[in-house]
Amino acid sequence: MGKRILTYGATLVVAAVAIYGLTEFLTPVQKPKPGDCAYLTGTAGGGRYNAVDCAAPNANYVVAGTVARSESCPNPADEDWVPVRFIDPKIRFCLVPRYDEGDCYAEAGSGYDIAAVDCGADTFRVTRVSSEVPAPACATDEQTRAFPEVKLTYCIAAR
Template sequence: MMIDGEAGPPKTSVAKRVLTYGSTLVVAAVVIYGLTEYLTPIQKPKQGDCAYLTGAADEGRYNAVDCSAPNANYVVAGTVARSAACPNPADADWVPVRAIDPKIRFCLVPIYAEGECYDDSGSGFDITAVDCGSEGSFQVAKVSKGTSAPACPTGAEARAFPEVKLTYCVAPR
């Protein structure tokens, strides 16, 4: 019961209530997204699937992408047990690091563009073209997809990935 002259409880403005509810919803959405991302294991890819990998070799991030995507930089040659090595020593390999992920190793083939040069000494998963005059680089002279290995030009060697029917002719720069 209120006595005359006494002030009631302070009223909050509608704007303040909307802001409070809105920020609560945003925080809840971020938490739910984070938990979903962390608690959903990475799906085992199939041979021929493409990926966009970035980062250092031990901490790289794997993102499944369509093979026609401009950022696709690897194609999956297969998977093996985490404790095993990829059958083709030229394959890059990626191991999921979260405990919830499957105990497998992804065997990956880099996707190079014909005529471009790349650094052969890269320590991460990022694949970017470099100046062909760079020390330690190689140039992709030919790319053969789905057909037999091409005849490589003089001075170039074949890097074959028969699992995904992909062969590169590369020449040191």
């Protein structure tokens, strides 16, 4: 009797895992709206996209918009992500990185992960984050990275 209950329990666990996996695999990525936030990880061409609340600590991108998969994002400064599963919409997500004022970030990355790093060689420092329109001017020795589609401007200082 005990062995039978154990077998039934194991079968239920396997079935639940299988149903969850199928549901996750068969649920397409929802088309985001401009201003929505996302947590994107992985490498270009194979990253994983998760819609998250903009107040979430892991929100590392803001959606600037979407275009057809065959098109480029209108702002060349945007990152982009293309869903790759056959059930996903045939679109390209145009994404703006979310940086925190005062933090340093690696100058070049190999993927979508964005994390603050120790300031040093091959990094840049975000000296100002502005959602004002028009954005205040950056200092003369700083670079401006503007994303008007989501009302976000960064002042960047080389390290």
